[in-house]
Amino acid sequence: MLSFNSSNIVSKTRTIGRRMFLVSSFKVIVVVGILGRLAALQINQFQKYSGLSDKNRFRETQIAPPRGIIQDYFGKEIASNEKIYQLHITPEDVPNIDTLFFKLKNIINLTEEKVFLLKRRMAKQKRWDTLIIADNLTWSEFSRVNLFLHELSGLRPVVSIARVYSDNASAHVVGYVSEVTPRDLKNKTYLQDLRIKEVAVGKTGLESLYDQQMFGTPGYLRFEVNAYGKKIKQVSTNNGEKGKTYRTTLDQDIQVHAADLIKDVSGAVCVMDIYNGDIVSMVSSPAFNPNAFVHGIDEQNWKDLISHRDKPLLNKAISGLYPPGSTIKTLTALCALENDVFTTKLNVECTGYIELYGERFHCWKKEGHGMVNMRKGIKHSCDVYFYEVSRRLGIDRLAVTAKKFGLGEKVLKGFAEEKAGVVPGTKWKLNQLGKNWYLGETLHSGIGQGYFLTTPLQLCLMTAQIANGGYKLNPRIVINDDEDKNPLLDFLKFRNENPNDSASIDDQLKRFNLEPLFRNQENINFIKESMFASSNEPGGTSYGSRHNDKKFIFAGKTGSSQIKRFTQEQREAEVKQSDIDYLERDHAWFVAFAPYQDPKYAISVLVEHGGSGSSAAAPIAKQVIQKVIERDEIRKAFISQLGEEV
Numbered sequence: 001m002l003s004f005n006s007s008n009i010v011s012k013t014r015t016i017g018r019r020m021f022l023v024s025s026f027k028v029i030v031v032v033g034i035l036g037r038l039a040a041l042q043i044n045q046f047q048k049y050s051g052l053s054d055k056n057r058f059r060e061t062q063i064a065p066p067r068g069i070i071q072d073y074f075g076k077e078i079a080s081n082e083k084i085y086q087l088h089i090t091p092e093d094v095p096n097i098d099t100l101f102f103k104l105k106n107i108i109n110l111t112e113e114k115v116f117l118l119k120r121r122m123a124k125q126k127r128w129d130t131l132i133i134a135d136n137l138t139w140s141e142f143s144r145v146n147l148f149l150h151e152l153s154g155l156r157p158v159v160s161i162a163r164v165y166s167d168n169a170s171a172h173v174v175g176y177v178s179e180v181t182p183r184d185l186k187n188k189t190y191l192q193d194l195r196i197k198e199v200a201v202g203k204t205g206l207e208s209l210y211d212q213q214m215f216g217t218p219g220y221l222r223f224e225v226n227a228y229g230k231k232i233k234q235v236s237t238n239n240g241e242k243g244k245t246y247r248t249t250l251d252q253d254i255q256v257h258a259a260d261l262i263k264d265v266s267g268a269v270c271v272m273d274i275y276n277g278d279i280v281s282m283v284s285s286p287a288f289n290p291n292a293f294v295h296g297i298d299e300q301n302w303k304d305l306i307s308h309r310d311k312p313l314l315n316k317a318i319s320g321l322y323p324p325g326s327t328i329k330t331l332t333a334l335c336a337l338e339n340d341v342f343t344t345k346l347n348v349e350c351t352g353y354i355e356l357y358g359e360r361f362h363c364w365k366k367e368g369h370g371m372v373n374m375r376k377g378i379k380h381s382c383d384v385y386f387y388e389v390s391r392r393l394g395i396d397r398l399a400v401t402a403k404k405f406g407l408g409e410k411v412l413k414g415f416a417e418e419k420a421g422v423v424p425g426t427k428w429k430l431n432q433l434g435k436n437w438y439l440g441e442t443l444h445s446g447i448g449q450g451y452f453l454t455t456p457l458q459l460c461l462m463t464a465q466i467a468n469g470g471y472k473l474n475p476r477i478v479i480n481d482d483e484d485k486n487p488l489l490d491f492l493k494f495r496n497e498n499p500n501d502s503a504s505i506d507d508q509l510k511r512f513n514l515e516p517l518f519r520n521q522e523n524i525n526f527i528k529e530s531m532f533a534s535s536n537e538p539g540g541t542s543y544g545s546r547h548n549d550k551k552f553i554f555a556g557k558t559g560s561s562q563i564k565r566f567t568q569e570q571r572e573a574e575v576k577q578s579d580i581d582y583l584e585r586d587h588a589w590f591v592a593f594a595p596y597q598d599p600k601y602a603i604s605v606l607v608e609h610g611g612s613g614s615s616a617a618a619p620i621a622k623q624v625i626q627k628v629i630e631r632d633e634i635r636k637a638f639i640s641q642l643g644e645e646v
Contacts, residue, residue, distance in 0.1 A: 064199045066161055068214035068243030070174055070206055072252040073280075073479075074638055079174050079207065079290075082164040085142035087134040087157055092127040094154035104155075107148060108134055108141040136162070136295045163200055163294045168287040169259035170250060172315035173477065175205020176290035178297075194218070200294060205315070206246065206478070209414050216243035247479045249278035251635070257627045258283045261620050266310035266608040267588075268317040269620065270460035271628055274593060274602050276486045277464070277473035279412075280628060282457065284320075286312040310608070318418040321453040322606065325559030325613065326381045326541075327591045328402075328448035330466060330527050332389055333374055335401035337523040341392045344374045344526055350384035361387050361443050364560075366574070378530035381541045381558060383447050390446025395437060398445060399425040404472075404517045405462045407454055411475050421458060424451035449562050456606045459591050463557075464602035465517060466531075467593035470524045472515040487512045531555035532596055535618075542590065545618035552626045554603075556592030558613030563587065577611030585609040590617035594625045601628050 070079035087108070094100050101115050110133075118133050125131065137145070145157050163177045177200035184201055185191050190212045191201065202211035219240030258269040262285040271281040286308070292301055305313055314320060336342040352368035353360045363369065363383040369376070377385035390398065402408060408423030422428070424445055426437040444450035461475055471488050491512040494501075501508065509516060518524060532555035534540040541558040564584045577585045588610030593602045603621050610616030 063219045063240065065216035065219055065240035066242045067163060067177070067200075068210075068216065069245040070214075071245065071247045072170075072250045072255075073248065073278075073635065074251070075247065076166075076252050078166050078170050078248070078250070078252060080164055080166075081161045084135065084160050084162040085137040085139065085157065086132055086160050087137060087142075087145060087155060088130050089133050090127075090130050090154050090156070091122050092154075097122075100152060100154065103148070103151060107144045108137060110134070130156075135160075163291075165290045166252070167256060167259075168289055169255040169283060170252065171205075171287050171290045172284040172317065173205055173248075173250065173282050174290065175207035175209075176203055176293040177201060177207050178203050178293045188212070190215070203293070204417065205415075206248070208416065210244070210246055210478075214243035214246070217241035249273075249280060249477050249479060250282070251280050251628075251631055254281045254624070254627055254631060255283055258624050259285065259287060261623055262605075262607070263287070265610065265616075266316070267606045267610070267617075268320065268456040268604075269606075269624055270317050270456050270604045271624065272460050272464045272473075272475060272602050274464040274468040274473070274599055275488045275492075277461075277475040279457075279475055279477045280601065281624070282317045282477070284314070284316040286310050288312045315417050316606065316608075317456045318412055318415060320455060320606070320608075321419050321421055322455075322587050322589075322608075323450070323452050323561040324407075324448040324454045324459055325561045325587070325589050326383075326448055327459055327462075327557050327559035327589050327604075327613075328446075328452065328454075329378060329381065329386050329559075330531065330557055331401055331405060331462065332386055332393070332398060332446045333378060333530070334466075334518070334523055334527050335398050336389050336393050337374075337526070338401070338518055338520060339393065339397055341397075342374065342389055347371045347373050348377070348382075348385045348388045350382050352384070354384055354387055356440060356443070359440060361440070374526075375530045375533060378527070378557070379533040379537065379540050381534070386446050387443045390442050391439065393442075393446070395442040395445055396425050396427075398442075399423050399428075405465055407458050407462065411458060411461055412477065413474075418457075419455060421455055422451055422453040448559060456604045459589070460602055460604035463591040463593055463604060466524060466527055467599040467602050469521060470516055470518045472517055487514055528555060528593075528599075531557050531592070534558070535592065536596075541614050542592075542618040544614060545590075545622045547622060547626065550597075551595060552622075552629055553596045554592045554594035554622075554625050555596045556590055556618065556621065558618060559589030559591070560611070560613055561587035561589065563609070582609050585611050588613045588616035590614075590621045592621055592625065595629060600632060601625070603628070 066081050069077055069081070072078055089100075091097065097119070101110065101118075104110055105115075118131070122131060134141075142157060145152070145155065149155065149157070165171070165174065165176070180191060180194065180199055180201050185194070188201070188211070201215065202208040207214070217240045219238040222237070254271065258271075258281050262269060262283065265285060267285055269281060269283045270279065272279055288305060297305075333342075337344070348371075350363055350365075350369040350372050352366050353362045355361075361383070364381070368384065369380050369382045372380070372382045372385040374385075376382070377389075399408075402423045408421050410418045410420050412418055424441070429435055429437050429441075429451070441450050445452055457475065461473060465471065465473055468488060469492075473488075491508065491514055494508070494512070503511070535542045535554060535556045536546050537543065540546075542556050547553055563586055564580075586609070588607040590605045590613045591603065593599045603625060605617040605621045605624070607616040607620070
């Protein structure tokens with residue numbers, strides 16, 4: 001019995017021992033696992049959990065960096081930044097918000113409407129979050145706030161920066177900035193992580209085109225916060241990175257001069273370097289004040305702008321579409337010569353009109369011009385002559401030439417506001433209108449009427465390419481940091497210095513990566529000489545605006561864009577443009593290049609509802625041309641200083 005019990009006890013003891021060993025082993029394994037996990041957390045995921053801890057402990061407030069500057073060609077600041085005076089509020093620190101606003105209304109300009117909006121914004125945010133209640137105080141207001149600051153608990157006067165524009169002359173080119181909207185956040189991906197209140201972004205023009213680059217990299221203020229997210233103290237600062245500065249091709253002195261010349265009319269002025277496509281001036285009228293948008297334009301001013309008859313927010317230089325009128329006759333003639341449809345000496349009799357299928361197509365001169373050759377046709381802008389040229393030429397060949405010179409396409413790449421215009425043709429009409437083309441429409445197109453639609457910049461480019469001998473240009477308004485040499489000037493210099501070079505003209509052009517628009521230089525020269533006659537010989541349509549000083553002599557072409565055709569009764573009564581309603585008057589055009597003997601610049605001038613190009617547009621062009629040529633020596637000297645190729 002004893003032996004049995006001893007054996008049983010031993011067995012039980014062994015069993016208990018094994019169980020205790022297993023339990024102890026399990027405990028050891030658990031402890032080791034926990035320690036291992038802790039070690040892993042400590043070593044391998046320290047960064048992750050440390051970051052989460054810091055996130056709970058610290059908060060960062062983004063601060064906007066200084067926006068990049070926009071300069072003219074000479075470095076003059078067109079869009080820059082200025083010091084402004086703001087007033088911030090922390091609602092948590094305000095004993096009585098109504099009392100505070102009551103006191104504040106006696107110190108700064110604070111309306112009841114503004115107070116209502118501020119209270120509504122406060123209700124949507126945490127009480128310890130800062131809110132900007134005034135972002136453009138005058139120095140007088142800012143001083144008074146500081147004087148009474150001891151009575152204004154919760155307020156903090158702040159000196160900040162904001163966008164400022166030098167004048168209105170370049171408003172349409174430069175554009176403007178304004179507060180970020182939900183639409184901006186949706187369309188501009190670089191703003192989606194933005195946490196800056198009341199920051200301004202580009203809305204139009206260069207401000208919009210290069211908004212991301214000029215915006216820069218936001219900085220931050222880092223604060224330690226308590227468990228409720230309230231700021232305890234500031235621990236660090238990062239000022240971010242200033243936005244990129246852009247130098248343009250514009251001459252602000254010419255911009256201001258051109259803007260002053262057209263301030264009383266609705267229209268546009270464009271000036272371009274004929275060898276590199278630099279836009280020296282691009283002005284639209286009426287202008288607007290871009291500074292009005294920086295801090296939020298008031299409702300009444302906005303209504304006035306969008307309801308204005310002459311559309312001051314529209315950049316007419318690139319967004320306004322108008323029939324080119326008689327300015328297109330230079331291309332019509334050039335196209336006819338290149339296609340061997342007409343010769344320069346072939347005569348057409350102008351009796352004041354031609355008749356086609358029972359419809360009369362009138363010349364602007366009621367009694368006609370008599371026998372007209374091509375030179376005389378351009379000089380006197382004879383419609384009947386160009387009706388006949390167009391009839392023989394056909395619309396599709398004219399369309400090909402027009403497109404070669406940049407009509408019917410956007411020529412200033414990147415600008416969302418730019419319009420392509422219309423170069424009509426048989427396929428275009430069929431595709432757009434579902435109708436066949438008629439011969440009468442060809443006649444209208446040949447003198448720049450009908451479906452033809454162009455912008456002032458396109459006609460300036462067309463004229464520049466005629467003036468430079470028929471070489472393609474790509475207009476630009478911003479100068480790249482890595483600016484290349486001018487291939488066209490290099491090519492022309494090479495031709496002058498190597499007249500007997502054995503290489504073909506094609507090989508020479510390929511060497512300089514140039515694209516000729518036409519092969520026959522004589523045809524281009526003929527058109528240029530005919531434009532000279534139009535501006536400098538008696539009977540020329542712009543003879544009245546000629547310049548007698550050889551330094552400023554230009555060659556040009558007038559044009560009128562017909563808004564409403566005169567009836568037969570009006571023609572017989574010799575009704576003038578000044579006799580009809582303003583909005584029914586023709587648009588006035590003038591295009592030119594100068595100086596004639598050594599061309600450097602092309603110009604286009606549009607005066608909406610100005611009637612005659614000779615009386616409304618040409619006189620403006622004359623004064624702009626003089627200013628441009630006077631400034632040319634300054635421009636060349638500046639280029640030399642930069643070590644650029646002239």
